[in-house]
Amino acid sequence: MDIRVQQGAFDIGAETAAFAARNTTSGAVCTFIGQMRDFRGADKTSGEPIASMELDAYPGMADKQLADLAAEAQARWPLDDIAIVHRFGVLKPGEPIVFVATASAHRGDAFAACEFLMDWLKTKAPFWKKETGPSGSVWVEAQASDDARAARWKET
Amino acid sequence: MNILYFAWVREKVGVAEETLNPPAEVQTVTQLMDWLAARSPKHAAAFSNRASIRAAVDQVHSAHGAKVSGAKEVAFFPPVTGG
Numbered sequence: 001m002d003i004r005v006q007q008g009a010f011d012i013g014a015e016t017a018a019f020a021a022r023n024t025t026s027g028a029v030c031t032f033i034g035q036m037r038d039f040r041g042a043d044k045t046s047g048e049p050i051a052s053m054e055l056d057a058y059p060g061m062a063d064k065q066l067a068d069l070a071a072e073a074q075a076r077w078p079l080d081d082i083a084i085v086h087r088f089g090v091l092k093p094g095e096p097i098v099f100v101a102t103a104s105a106h107r108g109d110a111f112a113a114c115e116f117l118m119d120w121l122k123t124k125a126p127f128w129k130k131e132t133g134p135s136g137s138v139w140v141e142a143q144a145s146d147d148a149r150a151a152r153w154k155e156t
Numbered sequence: 157m158n159i160l161y162f163a164w165v166r167e168k169v170g171v172a173e174e175t176l177n178p179p180a181e182v183q184t185v186t187q188l189m190d191w192l193a194a195r196s197p198k199h200a201a202a203f204s205n206r207a208s209i210r211a212a213v214d215q216v217h218s219a220h221g222a223k224v225s226g227a228k229e230v231a232f233f234p235p236v237t238g239g
Contacts, residue, residue: 034239055238056163058231061215086238098239118239124217126231127238128163139164142235 001070002083005062010085012096019083019101026080026103030110032118038093040131040138050093050131057088058126069120073102076116077109084117088127116153123150157224159192161202162233165209168202178224185211186220188230202232210235 002019012033020029041047070082081103091097100117104110129140159176161169182191186206193203203209211218212231224230 058162061212064215122239123236125238126233126236128234129237139234140237142237
């Protein structure tokens with residue numbers, strides 16, 4: 001398992017290659033990359049452009065929370081490996097924010113675990129986005145749709 | 157007890173962290189918010205809308221009714237928006 005919370009940028013190609021290379025016996029590797037949007041609002045046409053974003057983090061808790069989420073994913077699906085890399089600090093549009101990778105014998109488990117990790121990360125990992133555009137800086141508000149996506153994974 | 161603030165809660169309070177000794181009667185997250193809000197107008201402003209504030213006690217997400225007695229670190233922040 002590889003969990004990292006870091007200020008510096010990461011290389012999505014290098015992360016993917018390294019993860020696949022250390023899991024060559026897994027039949028399926030699934031990766032997700034969250035990148036910074038260049039607009040705020042529903043879509044690019046009606047939204048406002050964003051020049052930069054500041055990602056605030058609670059470093060000690062973030063590492064712990066991501067490790068807990070990874071442990072939960074491992075308890076639910078037969079996974080060979082998990083990687084989560086999350087940045088903090090100042091980011092520009094197009095830069096990767098988060099990288100999640102899962103390795104499993106079969107794609108169904110790898111896909112499901114990867115989506116679960118992202119959905120729970122969005123509602124539990126202690127990070128906060130502040131976007132800066134022409135009208136100033138605004139803290140991004142949490143979306144009810146993110147809570148709904150995370151709730152789908154609650155065990156019944 | 158170390159009290160940490162993040163995102164707009166930190167901006168409203170004006171500091172990222174403070175080390176305080178709440179009295180023994182402060183036993184829950186809600187009671188700690190009441191006690192902190194009385195410290196200064198900035199604290200009062202930060203804690204004016206409790207529904208929009210989340211807490212972590214010793215780095216674990218905790219409800220407002222959760223115990224803080226004996227905790228080393230309590231953090232206050234808005235709902236998270238990472239990923």
